[in-house]
Amino acid sequence: MLARAIDAFLDHDANISFLADPKLKGSSSKGALRLKTMSVFSGGELLLNSIINVVMSGVTGNFKFTSDRNLVNPAFEIINVVGTGFKRTGYWSNYSGLSVSLPERLYERPANHSSFKQQLYPVVWPGETTKKPRGWVFPQNGRQLKIAVPSRVSFQDFVARVTGTDMFTGYCIDVFFAAVNLLPYAVPYQLIPYGDGRNNPSGTELEYDAAIGDIAITTNRTRMADFTQPYIESGLVVVAPIRKLSSSAWAFLRPFTREMWCLSGVFVLLGGAVVWILEHRINDDFRGPPSKQIISLTSRSIHAGERTIGALGRLMLPLWLFAVLVIKSSYTASLTSILTVQQLSSPVKGIQSLLKGDERIGYQQGSFARDYLVEQLGVQESRLVPLRLPEDYAKALNDGPRHGGVAAIVDERAYAELFLSTRCEFSIVGPEFTKNGWGFAFPKDSPLAIDMSTAILTLSENGDLQRIHDKWLLRSACSSQGAKLQVDRLPLTSFEGLFSLCGLACLVALLIYFTKMIYLFNQRYSEPESSGQSSRSRRLHMFLTFADEKEEATKARSISRETEWNSCTSMEQNASTFSSQRAS
Structure with a gap:
C-alpha cells in the first residue's frame, strides 16, 4: 500500500525534498549532536492525501478509505498457527464481529451482533489440544x-x-x-x-x-x-435407637398429653356451664329438674347446638364453639396421623434430653463434637465415649448405657446420614443444634x-x-416411606392462648351477669334485714332462689307483689278516710 501511495505521489511530479527546521537548535555542550544540520520531509501532506486516495484489491479484499480516513468495510482473516502450518479459524469485521462466513456475504445482510452469531472454528492450542489454556500459573516460586x-x-x-x-x-x-x-x-x-x-x-x-x-x-x-x-x-445432630410403636386399645389417647386431656375436659364442661348459667332464667331449653339439667349440661357441653336467647349467651356460644372446634380438629388430625402412619419412638428426644440425664454419650474420635459438648454445653467429660468406626457406633447404641454402651451419639449430620443409610434401627432424633x-x-x-x-x-x-x-x-438400604419418628403429642402450651381467651371471656360474661342479677335482686328485695348469720344465710338463699326462677315468673311475682302492696295501701287510705269521717 505504501509503495502504491509513493507511486501516486511521484506521478504528480512531486519532488522529495528536505528543508531545515528552524525549531531545531544545536547545543553548545561539547560532543552534542549538530541538530541544525538536520532537516525534515516537506511533502507530508501530499503523501497523506495520496495514501487516503488509494483504491486497491489486496489479500484482505477491497482496500479503500472513507472521508473520515477509516477503512471501508474492514475485515480480517483469523488464522490458527499449528506447527509449521496454519488453518483458517474465521473472520472479523466491524459489521459482523466474529464469524465463519465471508465478510462480503455478511455485508449483504442486516447487521447481527448477538452472542449466538459470534463463532469461530475450533482452535488447536499448543500441545495439539483443543482444551483452552487456563492462563498464568499460581505463583509459588516454581x-x-x-x-x-x-x-x-x-x-x-x-x-x-x-x-x-x-x-x-x-x-x-x-x-x-x-x-x-x-x-x-x-x-x-x-x-x-x-x-x-x-x-x-x-x-x-x-x-x-x-x-x-x-x-x-x-x-x-x-x-x-x-x-x-x-x-x-x-451441623451436629443426635443419633439414637428407635423402635416401632405397636397399636393398642388406648391409641386414641395419644394425640393429647395428660394435662391437655384434663384441661380440655374441664374447659368443655366449664363452657357449657357458663352458657347454661347465662340462659337458665330466660330459656326453656335450659330449665327442668336437676337430674335432667345435669344430663342436659353434659350433652350440651359436647354438642353445644342449642338455641340461645340472651345477649351474653349469643356472645359466648360462638366463641366457645370455635374453641371446641379447634380442639376437635387438632385431635382428629393427630389421631389420623397416628393410625395411618407407622410411628417410630425413641427414649431420647434430642440434645436437651441428653443434657438433663446422666447417660453416656458417644462421639466420633477426632471430631470437634467432643470440644463442643464439653466447652459449650457443659457435659462432663466422664460421660463421653470416643468411637472410631461405624461398627463401633452400632455396637455402642445396641448395647445401651446399661450394658457399657451409650444412650446416643452426637456427630455431624454428614457422617450421621451416611451411617444411617444402611442401619434402619437408628435415627436422627431432635433438631440439628449447630449450624x-x-x-x-x-x-x-x-x-x-x-x-x-x-x-x-x-x-x-x-x-x-x-x-x-x-x-x-x-x-x-432403609425405606423410610410411610414411617416417621413419633411426633410430640399435642401439649397444653399449644392451646394456652385459646384457653386464656375463652377463660377471660367467660369471666367477663359471668361478672356482667351476676352484677345485673345482684342489682335486680336488690331492687326487688330492698326491705332491710336484721343483722346476723341467719339473716345473711336467709338472704343468700333468697338470692339463689331468685337466680333459679324463670325471669317471667319473677316479673309476674314482682307485679303481683306490687299490686298487692298498692291494694293494701289503698285500703289503709280508705280506712283512714272512713275513720276521719266518722270522727267528724
Whole structure:
C-alpha cells in the first residue's frame, strides 16, 4: 500500500525534498549532536492525501478509505498457527464481529451482533489440544503447593487414601478436583496425607499450604485459617435407637398429653356451664329438674347446638364453639396421623434430653463434637465415649448405657446420614443444634480461598456439586416411606392462648351477669334485714332462689307483689278516710 501511495505521489511530479527546521537548535555542550544540520520531509501532506486516495484489491479484499480516513468495510482473516502450518479459524469485521462466513456475504445482510452469531472454528492450542489454556500459573516460586489430606480410618466415602499410593478418592476429593479445574489459572499441587492411619486425625496446625477433606468450619479454626464457601452443610445432630410403636386399645389417647386431656375436659364442661348459667332464667331449653339439667349440661357441653336467647349467651356460644372446634380438629388430625402412619419412638428426644440425664454419650474420635459438648454445653467429660468406626457406633447404641454402651451419639449430620443409610434401627432424633459446614482451609489472606469459593459456588449452580454428592453419598438400604419418628403429642402450651381467651371471656360474661342479677335482686328485695348469720344465710338463699326462677315468673311475682302492696295501701287510705269521717 505504501509503495502504491509513493507511486501516486511521484506521478504528480512531486519532488522529495528536505528543508531545515528552524525549531531545531544545536547545543553548545561539547560532543552534542549538530541538530541544525538536520532537516525534515516537506511533502507530508501530499503523501497523506495520496495514501487516503488509494483504491486497491489486496489479500484482505477491497482496500479503500472513507472521508473520515477509516477503512471501508474492514475485515480480517483469523488464522490458527499449528506447527509449521496454519488453518483458517474465521473472520472479523466491524459489521459482523466474529464469524465463519465471508465478510462480503455478511455485508449483504442486516447487521447481527448477538452472542449466538459470534463463532469461530475450533482452535488447536499448543500441545495439539483443543482444551483452552487456563492462563498464568499460581505463583509459588516454581514449587508445588503442599496440600494436607486427612488419613481417615472411618467414613472413607468422604476421604480415603488409595493403599500403597499417594492418591486419594472420596466425595471431598472429587469436589476439590472439580473446583481446581474451574480456576482461571493452573495450580501445581501435591497431596500429602497427615495422621497416623490408625485413628482419625483431629486437625492440623496448617503447616501446609492448604488442607482439604472433611474439615468442619468452626469459630476457633477461622481464627487460624481462611476457609472456602462450605460445599456441604453438616451441623451436629443426635443419633439414637428407635423402635416401632405397636397399636393398642388406648391409641386414641395419644394425640393429647395428660394435662391437655384434663384441661380440655374441664374447659368443655366449664363452657357449657357458663352458657347454661347465662340462659337458665330466660330459656326453656335450659330449665327442668336437676337430674335432667345435669344430663342436659353434659350433652350440651359436647354438642353445644342449642338455641340461645340472651345477649351474653349469643356472645359466648360462638366463641366457645370455635374453641371446641379447634380442639376437635387438632385431635382428629393427630389421631389420623397416628393410625395411618407407622410411628417410630425413641427414649431420647434430642440434645436437651441428653443434657438433663446422666447417660453416656458417644462421639466420633477426632471430631470437634467432643470440644463442643464439653466447652459449650457443659457435659462432663466422664460421660463421653470416643468411637472410631461405624461398627463401633452400632455396637455402642445396641448395647445401651446399661450394658457399657451409650444412650446416643452426637456427630455431624454428614457422617450421621451416611451411617444411617444402611442401619434402619437408628435415627436422627431432635433438631440439628449447630449450624456449620465443611470447607477447604488456606493460610490467612490467601487469594486461593476466594477463587476456590467462587469455583464451589459455580459447581453448586451448575449442578455438578449435587452430582458428586449423589455419586458418593446417595444410597440407602432403609425405606423410610410411610414411617416417621413419633411426633410430640399435642401439649397444653399449644392451646394456652385459646384457653386464656375463652377463660377471660367467660369471666367477663359471668361478672356482667351476676352484677345485673345482684342489682335486680336488690331492687326487688330492698326491705332491710336484721343483722346476723341467719339473716345473711336467709338472704343468700333468697338470692339463689331468685337466680333459679324463670325471669317471667319473677316479673309476674314482682307485679303481683306490687299490686298487692298498692291494694293494701289503698285500703289503709280508705280506712283512714272512713275513720276521719266518722270522727267528724
